Amino acid sequence: MTLTDTNSWTGIREVLLRRIHDRVWQPGEQIPHEADLAQEFGCARTTVNRALRDLAESGLVIRKRRAGTRVALNPPQRATLTIPIIREEVEALGRTYRHSLLERDLRPLPPMLHGAFQVSLGEDVLFLKTLHFADDRPYAFEERYINLKAAPGAQDMSFEAVSANEWLVHNAPYSHGDLSFFAVNADKTLSRKLDTASGTALFAMERITWSGEVPITHVRLIFAPGYRMRTEI
Amino acid sequence: MTLTDTNSWTGIREVLLRRIHDRVWQPGEQIPHEADLAQEFGCARTTVNRALRDLAESGLVIRKRRAGTRVALNPPQRATLTIPIIREEVEALGRTYRHSLLERDLRPLPPMLHGAFQVSLGEDVLFLKTLHFADDRPYAFEERYINLKAAPGAQDMSFEAVSANEWLVHNAPYSHGDLSFFAVNADKTLSRKLDTASGTALFAMERITWSGEVPITHVRLIFAPGYRMRTEI
DNA sequence: TAAGATAATATGCATGCACATATTAACGTG
DNA sequence: CACGTTAATATGTGCATGCATATTATCTTA
Secondary structure, eight states: OOSSOTTSHHHHHHHHHHHHHTTSSOTTOEEOOHHHHHHHHTSOHHHHHHHHHHHHHTTSEEEETTTEEEEOSSOOEEEEEEEOOHHHHHHHTTOOEEEEEEEEEEEEOOGGGTTTSOOOTTOEEEEEEEEEEETTEEEEEEEEEEOTTTOGGGGGOOOSSSOHHHHHHHHSOOSEEEEEEEEEEOOHHHHHHTTSOTTOEEEEEEEEEEETTEEEEEEEEEEOTTOOEEEEO | OOSSOTTSHHHHHHHHHHHHHTTSSOTTOEEOOHHHHHHHHTSOHHHHHHHHHHHHHTTSEEEETTTEEEEOSSOOEEEEEEEOOHHHHHHHTTOOEEEEEEEEEEEEOOGGGTTTSOOOTTOEEEEEEEEEEETTEEEEEEEEEEOTTTOGGGGGOOOSSSOHHHHHHHHSOOSEEEEEEEEEEOOHHHHHHTTSOTTOEEEEEEEEEEETTEEEEEEEEEEOTTOOEEEEO
8 A cells, every 4th residue: 555665664664654643653652562563564673673763763752672662752853954064055056156264363262262162271273254255245254263283284274265164174074063053133343244234133153163072163154144044854 | 992892883883983083084085895894893794884874874974886985075064953842942941931822813824925835825824923931031932823724623722821832743743844044133023022122133943844745834933132052063 | 989788796675583781570578 | 568689571783694776897789
């Protein structure tokens, strides 16, 4: 009856999904064991396991050893959003990308970042101010601090040809990071750079990345008015 | 030498991860076949497969049949963010949640939503305006349209005791949706509701969900000033 | 030589089995 | 009856194997 092949793990996942959607198995309710399901579908337990694991990953079911598998009470609304390199994002829109480096100097780490960005306080960090353009219209304004201990090569880069973002992605890969999104009002500087009225609400993103225990970079990106970050769930 | 057990799939994943981080395998470079790696680690190919599949899922390697596995050129910066139910988000902050229903009526679908929200144009939709509080301070302002064809029970709900969000999560589960984030300036209404100055930049989220082909609801959530959406990568 | 058929190969997936591990239920024992 | 011990059980994971499938390389043939 189903279009999907029933004894492939994806097929089984679809069937289970439908049962959850159609309330055959109520939220919070325990569903049959892997072994029973395997028998029902006439496949190996491994295959059922694969399907259930996938559902558990997306948060739809909760699995516990011995306790069994149950339908999640409130399926967490998870969204995976891809944060592209700005150049790629702009080019994907069919527009021409360029960027211009507004500032570049060594300076002590601003106190605001002392907590998150644990560098010995004497050390200078590389500070960059960049403006990103799409078809010669400002697209995003970037302020970035780079820990030279984590990315020593950065000191010799001008970051005029290749953006710091891209260079870092390729030369100082991170293991983890913190990401946050918020809204800011355009101050005088921002409004001039992004060619908008002062006070305009702007979408902003802040990111700190580490390689293990070592902080690599702190970026603050502020997008031109009208920017939307989209994703599907 | 490694702390992790080397012949568990997670252990193998760690080893592979380190090789990628340490540039033993350069970006774009092809890495050994599953079979070779299995021999190197002294485990079954299945186990290597599991580790590689996991790395592929997080976008660090690209796998193609016959073509082999190679390190991703620009590892997409993917972030999974969990969009919690507001009540849970507020309570997780250790604050008391409540909400108040400001408006509730049936009305034709506003033209703005005709494109996304395909309801026969004659049909009315349920419109709700809600203000969410944390410790009696405004937390977020919500405007919501509910397709009564997708969630007929909604017409009989007052949504005063239980929020529309929670009710829908439990009674009209969606199969997919569109999600977007942006910034808006507080207009007169918003500034009064959210107790802030007019013009303040506010973080906003818009979401449309469907069950199959049928649209369920359109929500626009505007958060009080200072809100940050955080996640880890 | 160019285009199409064919073989080789790396990953994808299913199976059956065994053992590990977390968690709950049952069981004693004081 | 309370509390700690033990057994039962469902999921987690590893292994060996075989076949499926996509893609590339090679070999034909006109």
